[in-house]
Amino acid sequence: MNHDLSDKDLWEKVVADNTRAFAVLYNRHWKKLYNTAMYYLKDSDTAEQILHDAFVTLWQRRKHLKIENFNSYIYVTTKYQVYKHLRAPKRIQTESLEDYNELATVLNIAEDRISHDDVVYNLKKCLSELPEACRRIFLMSRLEQLTNDEIAQKLGITKRTVENQITHALKHLRLSRSEILIACVLLDLL
Known part of the structure; x- marks a missing residue:
C-alpha cells in the first residue's frame, strides 16, 4: 500500500473495502488520537479501548x-467517544439530580440531531455571524492552532486585540444554541 496517498485517497479505498488502506489510516492517526484521549482520560486502557471502538465503528x-x-x-469522532465516556453517569459530578437530568436531556437531543456534517454546518453558520476579523482570528487560533502571539504577528495587530477577538468569538458561541456549544466542545474549540 502506498503510504504517500492522501487521507482522502485512502478513505476512498477504505469505502471500497480495502483493509490495507484502513490500516494505513489507522497507523497514520493512531498516536495523535491516543494522545488526545489520554489527555482527557488519564487512563491508557480506556484510551486504547475508545480508539479501538472509534475505528471499528468507522x-x-x-x-x-x-x-x-x-x-x-476521526479527531471529532474520538473526542466524541471520550466525551461520551466522561459523561457516563458514574463519572458526571453535578450539583443535583435535576442538573444531571437537564444535561442528559440536552446531550441526548444533541446526540440524536447532530451528525458530523450538521456540526460543521451549524458551526460555520454560527461563525459566519461574527465580524470577518473576529472569525479569522478565531479560526487561526482554534483550527490552525496558532498562538496569540503568532496571530498578532501575522496580522500586524496587538496580542491584546487577538485575545479580545477570541473572547468575543467564544462568548458568541456560548450564547448560541446548545447544539453549537456541544459541537464546539467536541471540536475542542472552547
Missing part, C-alpha cells in the same frame, strides 16, 4: 459516511 459505517476531511472527522 470501518462498520464506511459505506454510509461522507468524509471530506478524514483527519478532522
Whole structure:
C-alpha cells in the first residue's frame, strides 16, 4: 500500500473495502488520537479501548459516511467517544439530580440531531455571524492552532486585540444554541 496517498485517497479505498488502506489510516492517526484521549482520560486502557471502538465503528459505517476531511472527522469522532465516556453517569459530578437530568436531556437531543456534517454546518453558520476579523482570528487560533502571539504577528495587530477577538468569538458561541456549544466542545474549540 502506498503510504504517500492522501487521507482522502485512502478513505476512498477504505469505502471500497480495502483493509490495507484502513490500516494505513489507522497507523497514520493512531498516536495523535491516543494522545488526545489520554489527555482527557488519564487512563491508557480506556484510551486504547475508545480508539479501538472509534475505528471499528468507522470501518462498520464506511459505506454510509461522507468524509471530506478524514483527519478532522476521526479527531471529532474520538473526542466524541471520550466525551461520551466522561459523561457516563458514574463519572458526571453535578450539583443535583435535576442538573444531571437537564444535561442528559440536552446531550441526548444533541446526540440524536447532530451528525458530523450538521456540526460543521451549524458551526460555520454560527461563525459566519461574527465580524470577518473576529472569525479569522478565531479560526487561526482554534483550527490552525496558532498562538496569540503568532496571530498578532501575522496580522500586524496587538496580542491584546487577538485575545479580545477570541473572547468575543467564544462568548458568541456560548450564547448560541446548545447544539453549537456541544459541537464546539467536541471540536475542542472552547
